[in-house]
Amino acid sequence: VARAVSADGRVVVGYGYVSGHDEAFRWEDGVMEGLGRLSCSGFSRAYAISADGRVIVGGAPAFRWENARMDPLEGLEGRAAELACGVSSDGAVIAGVAYHPSGYKLVRWVHGDLEVLGSIISPTDLRCSVSGDGSTIVWGQYPNADDYYSTTGYIWHTTFGLVGMRDY
Secondary structure, rough: OOEEEEEOOOOOEEEEEEEEEEEEEEEEEEEEEEEEOOOOOOOOOOEEEEEOOOOOEEEOOOOEEEEOOEEOOOOOOOOEEEEEEEEEOOOOOEEEEEEOOOEEEEEEEEEEEEEEEEOOOOOOEEEEEEEEOOOEEEEEEOOOOOOOOOOOOEEOOOOEEEOOOOOO
16 A cells, blocks of 8 residues: 655655565665564554655654664653654654543644644544645545444644634
């Protein structure tokens, strides 16, 4: 499954089924490279890539990959974050979801520092994207796949914070 491409189109990321589990991949110049998985997880999936193709983010649990190294992204309450699904052009801002005992939280990491932006019901079928400069993040999900109108969307911006798309 291809999920994202670098700005110049040379690097594609996603995930495929390998030896009984999903594994994130990086494809460049016709060569596919498996990214492996974190020791605490049974699989990995890549969801987004920086403009230059150097930083890859994904989930299960949330990770940041660069220079052939996959590192977990900090979560809340000592847990690993669940998902990283968007990244800025330079790889400095990453968006995703982290679990907290009070519920799931929309989060962003800026140069590795975690910030909670708001709450959601569930990370199921969640998608997100980060603007090139990292100032805007959007999330969307279908809480009920059978009901298109139950779509929930959020937008976060450095000037106004988190707002539901319907309110925005």
